[in-house]
Amino acid sequence: MLEIRDLYKRYGKFTALDGLNLEIGKGELFGFVGPNGAGKTTTMRIMSGLLRADSGSILIDGIDAVAQPMKIKEKIGYMPDFFGVYDNLKAMEYMEFYASIYGIEGLEARELCRDLMKLVNLEDKEDAYVDGLSRGMKQRLCLARSLVHNPELLILDEPASGLDPRARFEMKEILKNLSSMGKTIIISSHILPELAEMCSSIGIIEHGRMVIKGTVDDIMSRMSASNPLIIRFASGKQEAVQRLKENPRVQNIAIQEDSVAIGFSGGQEEEAELLGSLVSQGIGICHFGREEGNLESLFMQITKEDGNEG
Amino acid sequence: MKVRINPVYKKELKISVRSIRLSLVIFAYNALLAMIGLLAFYFNFDANGYRNISYSSVLVVYTMIAILEFALILFVVPAFTANAIAGERERQTLEILLTTTLKPEQIIIGKLMSSISTIILLVFSSFPVMAIVFAVGGVRFVDLLQFMVFACITSVFIGSIGVLFSTFFKKTVPATVFTYGAVVILTLGTLATLLIIYLLVVQSYENNYYNSGAVGNYNPPGLGNLTLLLLVNPAMTLLSMITKQYGSMDIFKEVLDSFGGIHESIVNNWYYISVAVQLVLSGIFLKLAAWKLRTK
Ligand SMILES: Nc1ncnc2c1ncn2[C@@H]1O[C@H](COP(=O)(O)OP(=O)(O)OP(=O)(O)O)[C@@H](O)[C@H]1O
Ligand SMILES: [Mg+2]
Numbered sequence: 001m002l003e004i005r006d007l008y009k010r011y012g013k014f015t016a017l018d019g020l021n022l023e024i025g026k027g028e029l030f031g032f033v034g035p036n037g038a039g040k041t042t043t044m045r046i047m048s049g050l051l052r053a054d055s056g057s058i059l060i061d062g063i064d065a066v067a068q069p070m071k072i073k074e075k076i077g078y079m080p081d082f083f084g085v086y087d088n089l090k091a092m093e094y095m096e097f098y099a100s101i102y103g104i105e106g107l108e109a110r111e112l113c114r115d116l117m118k119l120v121n122l123e124d125k126e127d128a129y130v131d132g133l134s135r136g137m138k139q140r141l142c143l144a145r146s147l148v149h150n151p152e153l154l155i156l157d158e159p160a161s162g163l164d165p166r167a168r169f170e171m172k173e174i175l176k177n178l179s180s181m182g183k184t185i186i187i188s189s190h191i192l193p194e195l196a197e198m199c200s201s202i203g204i205i206e207h208g209r210m211v212i213k214g215t216v217d218d219i220m221s222r223m224s225a226s227n228p229l230i231i232r233f234a235s236g237k238q239e240a241v242q243r244l245k246e247n248p249r250v251q252n253i254a255i256q257e258d259s260v261a262i263g264f265s266g267g268q269e270e271e272a273e274l275l276g277s278l279v280s281q282g283i284g285i286c287h288f289g290r291e292e293g294n295l296e297s298l299f300m301q302i303t304k305e306d307g308n309e310g
Numbered sequence: 311m312k313v314r315i316n317p318v319y320k321k322e323l324k325i326s327v328r329s330i331r332l333s334l335v336i337f338a339y340n341a342l343l344a345m346i347g348l349l350a351f352y353f354n355f356d357a358n359g360y361r362n363i364s365y366s367s368v369l370v371v372y373t374m375i376a377i378l379e380f381a382l383i384l385f386v387v388p389a390f391t392a393n394a395i396a397g398e399r400e401r402q403t404l405e406i407l408l409t410t411t412l413k414p415e416q417i418i419i420g421k422l423m424s425s426i427s428t429i430i431l432l433v434f435s436s437f438p439v440m441a442i443v444f445a446v447g448g449v450r451f452v453d454l455l456q457f458m459v460f461a462c463i464t465s466v467f468i469g470s471i472g473v474l475f476s477t478f479f480k481k482t483v484p485a486t487v488f489t490y491g492a493v494v495i496l497t498l499g500t501l502a503t504l505l506i507i508y509l510l511v512v513q514s515y516e517n518n519y520y521n522s523g524a525v526g527n528y529n530p531p532g533l534g535n536l537t538l539l540l541l542v543n544p545a546m547t548l549l550s551m552i553t554k555q556y557g558s559m560d561i562f563k564e565v566l567d568s569f570g571g572i573h574e575s576i577v578n579n580w581y582y583i584s585v586a587v588q589l590v591l592s593g594i595f596l597k598l599a600a601w602k603l604r605t606k
Binding site: 048049050070073074076078080082083084085086087088089093097098100101102103105142145149 | 314317320321324325328329401402403405406408409410411412
């Protein structure tokens with residue numbers, strides 16, 4: 001559905017996108033994660049034709065986004081990170097205005113807009129003035145607006161930013177719903193856990209490059225290989241610590257009350273071997289395994305180099 | 311066949327009709343015009359008695375209203391159009407528009423039409439008051455029509471300048487300032503420029519003339535075709551139109567002649583030529599604005 005190859009974008013001397021590559025399949029709900037200033041908005045603006053890249057290519061559904069911007073615009077619905085609404089315009093008129101841009105008018109437009117507003121739970125706000133709506137409502141209205149021409153690809157730049165937990169939840173449900181309707185969706189955010197639970201795959205961008213990409217489980221297991229090995233003992237803790245210290249694969253040991261956490265370089269086979277040897281020495285082990293990765297620490301780990309930038 | 315109205319124009323219309331401001335403005339404006347008209351007639355007819363209706367004083371009323379509306383256009387159109395794109399940018403609604411299938415040309419045209427439609431509505435709404443003048447005579451229906459066309463074209467001309475500045479500047483304030491600046495340059499600046507050049511030319515001629523012993527006829531050169539610069543001056547268009555409607559273009563010709571004459575046929579058809587020039591320029595400005603909107 002979407003294919004980005006070697007995308008470069010410079011603002012003066014500053015390199016915002018540094019050879020970004022990205023591929024997204026049809027029907028995916030893709031989470032585009034990265035810290036502030038990583039280049040998410042820049043990428044999305046290039047995708048939707050608001051910004052020109054210095055080099056690189058973007059194919060959407062096999063169509064070159066640079067060569068045929070009009071065709072691309074029919075295929076995408078874009079929701080910017082910041083946007084405004086018009087004064088003196090009612091929600092329904094707002095929707096109908098954008099529908100009319102795509103040639104949808106009259107009764108047909110009215111029905112379509114009504115359906116879309118229902119989809120984003122705004123069916124009771126038809127006659128409310130848009131500038132009087134709450135931020136969450138505006139964001140949902142803007143989402144509905146981006147759907148008027150039934151685009152295949154939705155590009156949503158931080159659709160949940162500035163929303164309270166309940167509104168975030170609602171937004172998530174709407175997006176899941178849209179995804180189940182077969183839309184391909186890209187959502188950007190700098191909060192990984194928020195995306196992880198609804199996205200089919202995620203990519204982490206950092207300094208204008210894709211650092212890691214895959215399904216959430218995939219990324220978690222890849223990262224957890226470097227997590228400490230936790231061993232909890234029922235008995236024989238002292239002896240076990242002695243043994244572990246002799247093991248060349250053990251890099252460090254942190255001793256807690258009834259367990260130890262060790263930095264262990266080795267794959268699953270070496271782990272099994274270690275467990276076997278400890279058990280055969282008569283040490284009572286009631287828990288043995290790598291520490292579960294948590295998304296937040298994963299994100300911090302990947303993007304740690306520039307924690308204090310900006 | 312279904313005629314599709316420009317979506318931007320339609321939306322703006324919806325917004326402007328909604329606000330009570332528009333009806334108030336139309337009411338106030340026409341009330342003012344009616345007052346001027348009545349006063350003018352009172353002084354022309356009643357004060358002098360019916361016997362002395364002079365067509366020239368009818369013309370004065372017509373001219374007054376025409377100049378008033380012209381000035382109104384020069385004052386109001388820049389403020390409205392300079393806001394067109396820059397306002398959309400400031401309100402952060404422009405980006406969304408640009409990601410739709412709306413072409414930049416459509417956005418530009420829709421914005422221009424909606425920004426000048428109010429003023430054109432005002433001008434047309436004054437038609438009945440102005441029509442009193444030709445009920446008396448002196449001014450014909452076609453003259454009035456010609457003025458309406460002139461008003462529309464001036465609005466488009468000034469409006470396209472406003473829209474152009476509105477796309478080039480990110481903010482409304484500089485766009486407005488530059489548009490007013492352009493209006494001043496077009497109306498007064500062109501005249502001033504010609505005057506300065508003319509004085510310099512005459513000065514250097516005089517220096518030569520007297521240095522060489524003042525022999526031969528004193529005959530300073532005119533500016534010739536440089537005077538055609540005035541074709542972009544809407545005030546000159548208005549002057550040529552009204553003087554022609556008066557019957558003789560004497561005043562107008564005098565102004566042009568003071569810079570050294572240009573071809574008679576151009577002077578006689580000044581209205582049509584200048585209107586055409588201004589329309590072509592408007593087209594170029596609008597194209598430029600659309601181009602600017604497209605490049606990122
Ligand atoms: N118009 C611009 N001129 C100069 N630099 C810019 C411009 N737009 C963006 N940048 C820079 O490019 C980098 C990437 O910005 P971008 O907005 O894409 O980040 P982001 O990932 O969307 O961040 P955030 O999470 O804060 O929205 C930033 O360092 C920013 O300073
Ligand atoms: Mg951003």
